[in-house]
Amino acid sequence: MLEAESPVTEKTAPTEPSGNPGPGLQRSQRAISPRGGWDRRQIRFGEMLTPLGELGRSLIFAGPGVLWVMFFLVLPGLLLVVYSFLSRGDFGQIQLPLTLENYVRILGYGPLGWTPIYWQILGRSLLVAAVTTLFCVLLAYPLAFFIAAHPPRQRDLLLTLVVVPFWTNLVIRTYAWMLVLGPEGWPARLAAWIGWIPPQTALYPSWLAVYLGMVYTFLPYMVLPLYTAVERIDWRLAEAARDLYANGWQVFLRVLFPQTLPGLASGLILVGIPAFGMFVVPDLLGGSKTLLIGNVIQLQFGSSLDYPFGAALSFLVTGLTLGLIYAYSRYVGTGSLEDLV
Amino acid sequence: MISSASTLRDPDWDVELRGLYKRFGDFVALDGIDLQIRRGEFFGLLGPSGCGKTTLLRILAGLEMADAGTVLIRGRQVGHLPAHKRNVNTVFQSYALFPFMTVAENVGFGLRMRGVQGETLRKKVMAALELVEIGAFAGRKPHELSGGQQQRVALARALVNEPEVLLLDEPLSALDAKLRKQLQVQLCELQRRLGMTFIFVTHDQEEALVTSDRVAVMRAGRIEQMGLIDEVYERPATAFVAEFLGASNLLQGIACGTDCVDTPLGLLKVLGIPASHELVHLAIRPEKIQLSRTGWDLLPNQVPVRVENLIYTGAENQYLLRVAQGQHLKVTALNTDNEDFGFEIGESLMAHLPPKSLIRLQPAPPSPSPMEDP
Numbered sequence: 281m282l283e284a285e286s287p288v289t290e291k292t293a294p295t296e297p298s299g300n301p302g303p304g305l306q307r308s309q310r311a312i313s314p315r316g317g318w319d320r321r322q323i324r325f326g327e328m329l330t331p332l333g334e335l336g337r338s339l340i341f342a343g344p345g346v347l348w349v350m351f352f353l354v355l356p357g358l359l360l361v362v363y364s365f366l367s368r369g370d371f372g373q374i375q376l377p378l379t380l381e382n383y384v385r386i387l388g389y390g391p392l393g394w395t396p397i398y399w400q401i402l403g404r405s406l407l408v409a410a411v412t413t414l415f416c417v418l419l420a421y422p423l424a425f426f427i428a429a430h431p432p433r434q435r436d437l438l439l440t441l442v443v444v445p446f447w448t449n450l451v452i453r454t455y456a457w458m459l460v461l462g463p464e465g466w467p468a469r470l471a472a473w474i475g476w477i478p479p480q481t482a483l484y485p486s487w488l489a490v491y492l493g494m495v496y497t498f499l500p501y502m503v504l505p506l507y508t509a510v511e512r513i514d515w516r517l518a519e520a521a522r523d524l525y526a527n528g529w530q531v532f533l534r535v536l537f538p539q540t541l542p543g544l545a546s547g548l549i550l551v552g553i554p555a556f557g558m559f560v561v562p563d564l565l566g567g568s569k570t571l572l573i574g575n576v577i578q579l580q581f582g583s584s585l586d587y588p589f590g591a592a593l594s595f596l597v598t599g600l601t602l603g604l605i606y607a608y609s610r611y612v613g614t615g616s617l618e619d620l621v
Numbered sequence: 622m623i624s625s626a627s628t629l630r631d632p633d634w635d636v637e638l639r640g641l642y643k644r645f646g647d648f649v650a651l652d653g654i655d656l657q658i659r660r661g662e663f664f665g666l667l668g669p670s671g672c673g674k675t676t677l678l679r680i681l682a683g684l685e686m687a688d689a690g691t692v693l694i695r696g697r698q699v700g701h702l703p704a705h706k707r708n709v710n711t712v713f714q715s716y717a718l719f720p721f722m723t724v725a726e727n728v729g730f731g732l733r734m735r736g737v738q739g740e741t742l743r744k745k746v747m748a749a750l751e752l753v754e755i756g757a758f759a760g761r762k763p764h765e766l767s768g769g770q771q772q773r774v775a776l777a778r779a780l781v782n783e784p785e786v787l788l789l790d791e792p793l794s795a796l797d798a799k800l801r802k803q804l805q806v807q808l809c810e811l812q813r814r815l816g817m818t819f820i821f822v823t824h825d826q827e828e829a830l831v832t833s834d835r836v837a838v839m840r841a842g843r844i845e846q847m848g849l850i851d852e853v854y855e856r857p858a859t860a861f862v863a864e865f866l867g868a869s870n871l872l873q874g875i876a877c878g879t880d881c882v883d884t885p886l887g888l889l890k891v892l893g894i895p896a897s898h899e900l901v902h903l904a905i906r907p908e909k910i911q912l913s914r915t916g917w918d919l920l921p922n923q924v925p926v927r928v929e930n931l932i933y934t935g936a937e938n939q940y941l942l943r944v945a946q947g948q949h950l951k952v953t954a955l956n957t958d959n960e961d962f963g964f965e966i967g968e969s970l971m972a973h974l975p976p977k978s979l980i981r982l983q984p985a986p987p988s989p990s991p992m993e994d995p
């Protein structure tokens with residue numbers, strides 16, 4: 281019955297600004313045109329500012345921060361790039377000549393012939409980051425909805441509980457995991473009891489321990505942005521979806537989940553990137569088999585005293601990360617990183 | 622708890638509610654609602670905010686469950702069914718359009734949930750969009766549309782499912798007055814063409830007057846009066862209805878013989894008053910009172926008044942008249958070029974209250990004064 285042609289169509293002309301071309305259109309267009317005609321440069325921040333005044337103000341407000349970033353981030357970063365083309369002296373000093381050897385080494389060509397070791401470590405790091413992020417997402421979704429379902433006062437308490445681990449240093453927290461997973465802890469005893477590990481052994485070093493530590497470390501970074509998105513959910517849309525025959529699962533998938541996407545996008549970045557470069561957790565809870573790219577870089581600046589090679593690895597990881605973020609932001613469809621983080 | 626008695630029913634009733642009761646904490650939202658709505662009727666639920674009209678609509682939609690009572694739609698018990706299993710759709714006050722979907726995706730949502738796909742889906746969606754004149758915007762996102770266009774999308778999204786009953790929860794309240802009036806008329810035309818049962822919730826009495834065939838005026842969880850819209854307007858049963866639907870002058874007096882009431886305005890002739898000495902509540906609409914400088918010969922119910930205030934609204938003048946006894950009368954007069962128009966403030970006039978326009982009201986129990994929606 282809906283296919284019948286409408287007499288309403290024929291009788292009335294649209295009056296909304298962007299309506300079909302019709303008698304009403306010209307009038308409405310004129311009505312909104314003054315808005316587009318304003319000179320935007322003249323009124324900014326509610327004040328009349330000349331371009332020069334605006335520049336001065338930006339320098340005063342943004343100057344200190346820009347200087348800080350320049351001196352402590354951009355310059356050292358550039359220094360790192362320079363280092364990566366220099367050579368390591370016999371005693372770990374950084375010296376000429378300029379060389380591409382560090383990059384050739386990453387590709388796998390060394391004095392002992394070709395080895396894929398760094399490719400493997402890179403791939404392993406990406407995998408660990410991906411799995412960690414996945415588990416964080418799976419755990420954070422129910423948690424975010426759980427917290428958001430509480431009255432405001434209790435929400436604050438629950439959020440505080442999520443953030444509490446930040447009050448302690450990461451290394452100390454990871455040591456705490458070593459205690460928990462140690463031979464005397466009940467998880468290890470339980471594992472021994474069911475015959476999974478020999479008695480009186482610890483649950484670390486192992487992949488299980490690494491993933492436990494990683495997910496534990498990064499879960500808050502996923503929960504907080506997701507919670508922010510969940511809290512803003514327009515539940516009236518869920519009612520509308522129910523009214524339009526969607527069952528519980530369909531309501532979540534088609535109406536609630538899309539509303540959490542901004543939070544999820546931030547969470548993926550906040551978890552995925554640091555997880556990719558993580559070295560504390562795999563160092564303490566994993567063994568040599570769980571060596572990640574972060575550990576390799578740490579070794580170069582630590583016991584190996586090979587700054588140029590470490591610099592080359594760092595530069596590569598940074599480049600890779602930026603490339604991934606770029607691809608990600610293109611995929612997610614936001615123009616700037618600001619929208620993501 | 623839904624009682625299961627499904628007894629004989631009129632085959633024309635599309636919606637039947639019996640003894641509906643709903644409480645939120647200590648607040649009784651619905652206090653025994655009995656209501657029948659005919660198939661193909663434009664039914665208005667009218668009342669001030671907090672009267673329970675939206676709760677009633679949400680119970681019909683399945684978004685709330687009644688604490689007690691029966692909900693029948695086309696003779697079927699639906700009181701226990703959740704919203705997504707009812708063949709009823711709602712146009713929400715906030716529209717509740719899905720912002721991340723295009724207009725076409727929004728409108729197709731209900732059909733997709735019911736497994737309609739491909740060309741059938743596309744055709745039905747386009748037909749619904751054409752029906753509400755927004756076919757050109759199928760690919761846009763809701764935020765790219767004006768309020769009126771969004772409202773049409775919400776309407777199309779509900780209509781496309783061809784529901785047994787369409788529920789409209791103050792769908793026009795977010796629009797400006799001119800567009801609202803236009804859409805009221807279009808909504809009526811649409812409803813008549815589709816022959817679909819519309820239940821329209823509004824706190825705007827004018828909107829109810831324009832759109833509805835029948836109305837129920839609600840107050841504090843009960844139905845105060847129900848009937849054809851013109852009947853309710855012409856014969857309001859209580860002071861609340863008389864003042865909520867349109868404006869009224871309320872009077873009290875003591876019956877002083879057949880068709881005679883002793884009021885502060887003097888002895889008035891009122892039709893249908895038995896010979897007794899009971900308290901009588903009366904109402905008269907401002908537009909039914911006639912004014913004249915000279916008065917009339919041989920007409921009963923003439924009261925000398927003085928113009929205390931005057932509001933010129935273009936189409937009509939609204940007078941506030943002071944009667945000698947300190948009472949006030951509101952009178953509206955159409956802007957004609959006759960001599961009974963255009964009185965000045967301070968002028969002394971005669972007001973005529975025609976006996977057939979004086980309505981006897983039921984004495985209503987005292988209750989909180991109605992609060993207007995913002």
